[in-house]
Amino acid sequence: MKAVGARLPRYDGIAHVTGRTQYVDDVRVPGQLWVKALRSPHHHAAITHIDTAPAEALPGVHAVVTCADVPHNVYGHLEALGVPADEPLLADGQVRYKGQPIAAVAADSEAIALAALEAIDIRYEERPAVFDIRQGLDPGAPEIHHWGPVYPHFGPHNHRRVRKGDVEAAFDAADTIVEGVYRPQAIEHCPLETQVSLVVPEANGRLTIYSCTQAMYFSLGVVSAHLEWPLNKIKFVGGTVGGGFGGKVDTATETVCALLAIKSQKPVKWRFTREEEFLASSTRAPWHVEIKDAVSKEGWILGRRTLTLHDSGAYSRFSPYGLTKHAFHHTGAYTIPAVSFDGFVVYSNRVPTTAMRGFGVTSVSLAVETHLNRVAQVLGLDPLELRLKNANRIGDTTGNRVVMHDPSTVAVTLAAAERVGYELGDEYRDMTSERRTGELLPEHLAGQQAPEGEHLIVHSATTNGGH
Amino acid sequence: MARRQGRGFATIEYPTGMNQNGDPSQAWIKLKPDGRVDVFAGTVDIGQGSKTVHTQIVADAIGVPYDWVTMDNSNTDSSAVCTGTFASRGTFIGGNAVRYAAEKAKERILEIASKELEISADDLEVVDGEVLAKGAPDRKISIPDVAGAATYVYGELITGNGTALKPLAELNDDDGSVTAEPHSAISYAACVIDVEVDDETGEVTVLKMTQVYDVGRAINPTLVEGQIEGGAMMGLGLGLLEDAYPRYPSVEHRGEQFGAYLAPSLCDMPEIDNVIIENPSVDGPFGAKAIGEMANNAQPPAIAAAIHDAVGVWVTEMPATPERVLRALQASAEPRLDGKRVIFDEEISVAAVSADGGEGFWGVDA
Secondary structure: OOOOOOOOOOOOHHHHHOOOOOOHHHOOOOOOEEEEEEEOOOOOEEEEEEEOHHHHOOOOEEEEEOHHHOOOOEOOOOHHHOOOOOOEOOOOOEEOOOOOEEEEEEEOOHHHHHHHHHHOEEEEEEOOOOOOHHHOOOOOOOOOOOOOOEOOOEOOEOOEEEEEOOHHHHHHHOOEEEEEEEEOOOOOOOOOOOOEEEEEEOOOOOEEEEEOOOOHHHHHHHHHHHHOOOHHHEEEEOOEOOOOOOHHHOOOOHHHHHHHHHHHOOOEEEEOOHHHHHHOOOEEOOEEEEEEEEEOOOOOEEEEEEEEEEEEEOOOOOHHHHHHHHHHOOOOOEOOOEEEEEEEEEEOOOOOEEOOOOOOOHHHHHHHHHHHHHHHHHHOOOHHHHHHHHEOOOOOEOOOOOEOOOOOHHHHHHHHHHHOOOOOOHHHHOOOOOOOOHHHOOHHHHOOOOOOOOOOOOOOOEOOOOO | OOEEEEEEEEEEEEEEOOOOOOOOEEEEEEEOOOOOEEEEEOOOEOOOOHHHHHHHHHHHHHOOOHHHEEEEOOEOOOOOOEOOOOOOOHHHHHHHHHHHHHHHHHHHHHHHHHHHHOOOHHHEEEEOOEEEEOOEEEEEEEHHHHHHHHHHOOOOOOEEEEEEEOOOOOEOOOOOOEOOOOOEEEEEEEEEEEEEEEOOOOOEEEEEEEEEEEOOOOOOHHHHHHHHHHHHHHHHHHHHHOOOOOOOOOOOOOOOOOOOOOOOOHHHOOEEEEEEEOOOOOOOHHHOOOOOHHHHOOHHHHHHHHHHHHHOOOOOEOOOOHHHHHHHHHHOOOOEEEOOEEEOOHHHOHHHHOOOOOHHHHOOOO
């Protein structure tokens, strides 16, 4: 029997529904301490004074850590990809969002740990905050980071840009220009299992980290970078996650637990409360997308201008990556020969936003699809026929000059129409994804087409190794 | 005042793997002396079933029964690098890593079998746990016997390892052009949503979702349907219910419990009709493309379109709460016309809300 294509049951399904799966919080180690974090009560403030000595003096408290205890406090998740670090593991002199961790305590019980947080002597000086990224560049807007209100490292630019074709000419030639604004919201990841880790300091000097991360090697890299330890001194144990959806790409608890385990030489566990999960952990980013399409009365999209603002929250985290991915896909499942895209990662005093299912492209889908429906409405055309006409075809190139070799815009659109009994005109019903020719290759689309025979990019996935 | 029905469409695309690539997944395989197959990889199963899918890929790539294969993804000591379970990369990139490792292990199996059968490895094939001479299937040796011979006669361990890695695609920051394809296969989907809108309360009910996904090859159709239906409900939450900042622009009064944060539940679940299309990718495992992330992208615009079809207004700030639908109905604003420009949503634009008319953002080329 062939396994591929078979409806085999999930290997872990029975264990999940009968409660036999062991998640991180089910792991029990004798002598384990509990962790709680002191979090900022303000959206934006300077920390003018902090003294953790009263907390350390409490019976049952085994360790307290602040930014002074972190060997490499400011580490960026994407430093390896050239995204400079801007987020401290524990706040250093300034807090930029409500819920930002400042100090953490390991104690015999969660109650003692909470009491220890109360005992920390801390004073703040509140600062004005920014919540609407549309006002991020306003003169006199509150300063969140000293380098400015937007992430500045897209090469020489402070924004991600795509430029292709003659956009001016497309807008001059257009019969109609349709302009719209789309604002998908921030949402929570909502995993049933909140962020959690258990770190055990082993007798041989290694750390064993039981983690709910979606990416063990990624998180291993993050913890080892903060600690400035080699990879072989840390063992991640994971692979079973009680819901991730992108939020558990953040390495939220592991590094703080590691520091407390090293300092106390005892196993420590930190599990977010449901309130922490909702209020202090990251969200999907809210986006602001403005589209202006130059269209002909026949329903061709001749050109597009796009402005995207990505609300990064207080720190960059994965946002520059998400915006770049958004830029690469900003024309959706369609071919537009002339585009001008500018996208900004704008800081606010919301919680940092992070990866979530569809990262960077969920916003494109809302904006592009709604906009196309409006173009169809304005032109008085069928919205499906508009899609089929402008669909990605073999040999078409995207704004980033990526050549399409196996597009299915046409196939899925036709299949959906057929499934619900939607009537299409004859010239659309039999459409395929083959290279554009004839009426489907008007003058404005001719130049963007890759030469015949060059439409198949040979993917360069590599293998190595042997025995 | 009435309940009005409407239908909306959306067609979307989504890439496989990290944008610009450079994200390896590695795996290695060893055979036990009875021919059973142990797979080690660092790919985390976040509930989508990647461990099951990878096991299926290995079983067919070697040619052994599915239940001979055991996968261990439990820790970073025994497994090699996997960049992570995100970017819809599990089946494609993680799956390619275990496939390459399985193909290497299969080569080793054929080498040992070649010695035992005294037939060139090129003339052998693996079928259902046995190595057969091509064209002479009575000349054969079972994989358990091959593994036993490797261990106890030849003193060898049958292993294989593989890495799936597409090199980083360089990006021109001035125009966004790339020198190489910046992702693996692109998946496509279309979504049709039927809604009912109460034009008195603004409440929107999704009645039915019809969804078509091109996944290249459904390694496990049941798990593909799980992704489609789970994603559909997340998309419904995006379109109608969820908001981390429900009083925005105030950022206070956030939901801090499931009882106060409106995630979709089973009672919100409409009839869902799934259609899977298989337009194979050129280089995914057995032609597979990705399905994971894109599954919640098509619903919000299809819902917005269905609301427009039902009651004639556009909601472009998500979610389409009863309040937003009612406000749109009360405003019933026509787009502003300016020459050949047709301008929707002017009041929520950067130009309207920022202090300088949006010049800072719109004027970067000026």
